[in-house]
Amino acid sequence: MLVLTFYQYGKQLDYSIFKLYHKKYSLQVRGEISWNSGDKLEWNIFNSYNKKFQTNNLDLNANSQTLAIENGLINYAQIIAHPNLSNHTFAIIVHKIACGGADFTEISLLNQLSLDKLTKFKVVSPLQQAQDIALAEACLNYYLNSKHYACFDSGFHKSIDASQQLLAPNLTWLNQGVRNYGTFGLALHNLVSKLSDITDKKSAKGKWIIIYLSNTMSLVCALKNGKSKYCSASDLFSLVPTPQNCGQLDPQLIPNLAACQQINPAEILDQALESNLTNLANSATSSLEGLLHSSQAQAKLAVDYYVQVLCQIIAGAGNLLQGIDGIIFSGELGTNSPQLRQIIIDQLAWLGISLSNKANLENQTKLHKKSSLAQVFSLKDSPHKAMLNQLLERI
Template identity: 30%
Template sequence: MAAILTLNAGSSSIKYSVYLDGGGDEPREIAVGQIDGIGPDATLILKHDGQKTVKSLGRADHKAGLNAVLDVLTPVLGGQDVAGVGHRIVHGGTDFAEPVVLDETILERLALLTPLAPLHQPHNIAAIRAAMEAFPQAVQVGCFDTGFHRGHPFVNDTYALPREYYAQGVRRYGFHGLSYDYITGYIEEAFPDLRDGRIVIAHLGNGSSMCCVKGRKSIASTLGFSAVDGLPMGTRCGQLDPGVILYLMEQGMSKQEISDMLFKKCGLLGMSGISHDMRTLLESDAPEAAEAVDYYVARVKREVGALAVADGGLDALVFTGGIGENAWQIRERVCDGLDFLGISIDAAANRDGEERIGTGAVQVMVIRTDEERVIARAVAKELS
């Protein structure tokens, strides 16, 4: 059996999973973990065989972090080589949608997309280069968060700018595609009656977006040209009048200062002045925390309606992502008052985190996403 490693690299963390590929069967996950605090004080976490290992790494960059992962996985692999490494790549632009075997030429093309995803693309590429060095014999496969949305109708893919900008790639890309891919596949298998249904999926977390699908095909997404549009997020502002950017420029802010603010100082953190973490805000008695949560909920509710229109109706609403899966309060508040859309929920089932929580004409579900499994499947396909 071949071993597959999946990597999801951020600016200060690397999430990883290890799968065994039996050749034709679904890859089997045998270990999962992450490296937190990449930089001056990194920590490695490994969960395997019911045990949890925590190891301090001290100062570590992405390359040192991957070397530490290799060391800790050696006994897990039992002498088995890593045959393939799968990477989550946030932005594929107009050229990349399907998973692709990575080489230097492709990495250079992906690097050109950094301005479209400055918080993610450089770290995705850094992890790929580190993995190429750590696992030189392995097949390196890139899986794109934008790929799932590449078939949008033109009206959901464009902005009302001069036409030449669309041709240059200024368009709505959408993100969290690996999550939406997993959720739609899960629904197709577990709920065959919804296979061709009109479904709104709310991937709510530190990065949040929503998408409507029909027959596993993305119709529209709340995220657009960059990963800062749509819903408010942990530190990103979400939808914003472009005139605000012009105003900030007139006030003397530089391009870098504006970028840092929109990506790192806005969202739940900026509105509350307390934290980017929804758990902290839900536990807080501060009125600013409550107002930040109120705005978040209001934006999600608005997008439920907008995406239902884009989808031509609504058969199911799915919550996923860190907030969507775990914050019953947010699910309850989002669904409150949406009876006119056929959305109502069982309060007890919602609080218990059951998979099916709806009581109305529209099915409402809570489904745990698994982006890593989507990546592992893509690698297994290349290895077959």
């Protein structure tokens, strides 16, 4: 039978089609759908060997393909009815849902009743939750004969202590359920499942730091015995600055600056909302990779600030764990940027961690020197495989 998995983040929707037999599976095809331009949708399809063999470009505003964006959401009904998907018969469809709160932490059967319950978590995941629910509703209405399941990005972080979930010392937010439920949990879960393949069993159950780095998101996750103990980001915020966001900021700074400059606090708030690495670099570059390769002094300042904040968070996560047995780099930059990995590890040299220059430059899986006091690996994540493995455990 065929199983379809969906995972979307921002303006990209990825899917994989697996053939399932006797609790084993093989990838048949996968697709990447993006709508970054605002009026065009690009649909790339790859075979099981990860070779692209088909590209569709759809006009979001064309009458024949009514895919116009409304309230930040694509008309998913048009996507799932496209022959690229509808020509297949799916026995099971597995959806990623950004946040299930404390109510939904394990893979669950998905129906309209459960979707209605999941709607309340839009307050802690305003964009991702709305996207995931809209896609799931469209699938439920179109694929009536398929069995639908939901896996939750927040589920992996259910083991984080309540004190580490606080966004601020604010009782009102706590009572409203506004807290850090973490993010990218399925991708992180997949990385944890690979630990026993790259190191010994004792080390795999030790104290690990995952550093997930991409052009749009950087996060730090602390693990102990394979369970999440801390996550530096959720769908509401990120402590690490990026080219798109500021990172951590004390809100008291806004009225204090307004009083000093004798201007309306709203003006300072607007300035704060414009704070990000791109702004600091005074650059049109909207990617971390672009800032890394820039020779401009302001870009270097932005990168230095980014690494400083990131390493402070890594050190804090290590303190929470009371030690670091290993580090995993993941994400598009974490696995493909030797320069960024080296800069970060150089800042952590006081922990006795060191990289092999050859292994790092070649983007090998094992990166650390024999003399390093902690292991360092580079691993690609696959949330789709995490979803499929959860399904296999369920059925």
